[in-house]
Amino acid sequence: xxxxxxxxxxxxxxxxxxxxxxxxxxxxxxxxxxxxxxxxxxxxxxxxxxxxxxxxxxxxxxxxxxxxxxxxxxxxxxxxxxxxxxxxxxxxxxxxxxxxxxxxxxxxxxxxxxxxxxxxxxxxxxxxxxxxxxxxxxxxxxxxxxxxxxxxxxxxxxxxxxxxxxxxxxxxxxxxxxxxxxxxxxxxxxxxxxxxxxxxxxxxxxxxxxxxxxxxxxxxxxxxxxxxxxxxxxxxxxxxxxxxxxxxxxxxxxxxxxxxxxxxxxxxxxxxxxxxxxxxxxxxxxxxxxxxxxxxxxxxxxxxxxxxxxxxxxxxxxxxxxxxxxxxxxxxxxxxxxxxxxxxxxxxxxxxxxxxxxxxxxxxxxxxxxxxxxxxxxxxxxxxxxxxxxxxxxxxxxxxxxxxxxxxxxxxxxxxxxxx
Ligand SMILES: *Cc1c(COP(=O)(O)O)cnc(C)c1O
Numbered sequence: 001x002x003x004x005x006x007x008x009x010x011x012x013x014x015x016x017x018x019x020x021x022x023x024x025x026x027x028x029x030x031x032x033x034x035x036x037x038x039x040x041x042x043x044x045x046x047x048x049x050x051x052x053x054x055x056x057x058x059x060x061x062x063x064x065x066x067x068x069x070x071x072x073x074x075x076x077x078x079x080x081x082x083x084x085x086x087x088x089x090x091x092x093x094x095x096x097x098x099x100x101x102x103x104x105x106x107x108x109x110x111x112x113x114x115x116x117x118x119x120x121x122x123x124x125x126x127x128x129x130x131x132x133x134x135x136x137x138x139x140x141x142x143x144x145x146x147x148x149x150x151x152x153x154x155x156x157x158x159x160x161x162x163x164x165x166x167x168x169x170x171x172x173x174x175x176x177x178x179x180x181x182x183x184x185x186x187x188x189x190x191x192x193x194x195x196x197x198x199x200x201x202x203x204x205x206x207x208x209x210x211x212x213x214x215x216x217x218x219x220x221x222x223x224x225x226x227x228x229x230x231x232x233x234x235x236x237x238x239x240x241x242x243x244x245x246x247x248x249x250x251x252x253x254x255x256x257x258x259x260x261x262x263x264x265x266x267x268x269x270x271x272x273x274x275x276x277x278x279x280x281x282x283x284x285x286x287x288x289x290x291x292x293x294x295x296x297x298x299x300x301x302x303x304x305x306x307x308x309x310x311x312x313x314x315x316x317x318x319x320x321x322x323x324x325x326x327x328x329x330x331x332x333x334x335x336x337x338x339x340x341x342x343x344x345x346x347x348x349x350x351x352x353x354x355x356x357x358x359x360x361x362x363x364x365x366x367x368x369x370x371x372x373x374x375x376x377x378x379x380x381x382x383x384x385x386x387x388x389x390x391x392x393x394x395x396x397x398x399x400x401x402x403x404x405x406x407x408x409x410x411x412x413x414x415x416x417x418x419x420x
Pocket of ligand 1: 080081082083106108109150154179181182200201202203204213214215
């Protein structure tokens with residue numbers, strides 16, 4: 001099946017007389033005829049359902065759809081993108097380990113990696129996306145367990161050279177984890193370029209309608225965990241009566257460990273109703289992504305020609321620093337455009353306050369056009385050095401082009417610029 005078909009049909013195939021639409025199974029638990037059967041399910045929870053803290057039929061239909069779209073062997077949904085990133089790391093890292101991440105990542109992920117993981121004894125070594133292979137190789141330590149980057153970085157809008165980072169990670173026998181939130185599997189499938197694990201905030205384009213906060217982890221099934229680097233996956237799990245994930249589940253080892261061990265312990269599993277809403281968004285993801293890209297290309301061109309704009313960052317724009325990478329990795333550059341208004345922070349804020357159609361909100365990738373000021377909002381907690389490293393300037397505006405008629409979006413921009 002192609003993307004558009006998977007969006008509609010993957011993950012749920014009703015049988016004779018069953019509901020056409022994925023049903024909302026809003027139940028915490030599942031009934032069995034006898035205790036022996038319940039015991040058997042505890043021994044191998046992949047066979048049936050026990051408790052909705054870590055598995056639920058509505059959520060699992062969505063997981064299967066996303067795994068199919070990304071080309072992975074399995075997926076696990078979480079209550080937020082942040083939870084997905086956290087669990088994707090904790091699944092293979094513990095106190096005393098280190099990870100490597102590019103600097104141009106989502107602000108929330110910077111906080112998680114630089115501060116919260118540090119308190120948990122996991123060190124993050126940040127590297128410049130443009131560092132040479134030698135420099136990146138030199139950042140590895142014997143305890144490094146993974147490399148992390150974003151396909152299209154939020155909000156720097158730089159494009160990750162996925163194949164290069166995958167090759168470097170694999171040379172050190174560690175996986176590459178890619179946050180594919182902005183691209184979605186419609187515009188890029190990181191697994192095809194060597195990424196081992198893909199994470200998403202489903203709160204963004206996947207949902208698209210701003211009705212649920214969620215995340216997902218997708219396992220490619222391709223990474224070889226047997227290097228000796230990952231005893232948590234290859235050795236018996238004493239918290240699961242000696243279960244050995246690689247032996248028992250082969251290619252599904254990583255994603256099933258995440259569910260059976262971490263989701264069991266942390267319980268950050270979405271409600272069935274949230275998964276139902278996410279599924280509605282996913283059904284139209286393919287058509288929506290095409291239109292976001294089309295609208296954004298027009299808006300980016302308009303901004304590039306506007307003399308009140310210092311600089312436009314949109315990897316789909318010829319001349320953009322990441323244009324060549326976008327051509328290689330993306331089937332479209334998404335609907336998000338960053339630009340720097342001449343006159344710095346004050347001018348940027350005056351411009352933003354003058355917008356009428358585009359709403360000021362802490363969100364992105366919505367069906368409606370929205371705008372935010374990273375330096376004073378989403379990335380407010382970052383130090384000046386971290387802001388520079390994340391590619392954020394004081395006058396930078398992050399403009400998320402929606403699915404309104406593009407002429408109306410341009411008219412709104414025009415009247416707001418007139419007030420700057
Ligand atoms: C929003 C976002 C996140 C965090 O997701 P939440 O669902 O808000 O927790 C992670 N990565 C990227 C790229 C994002 O845009």
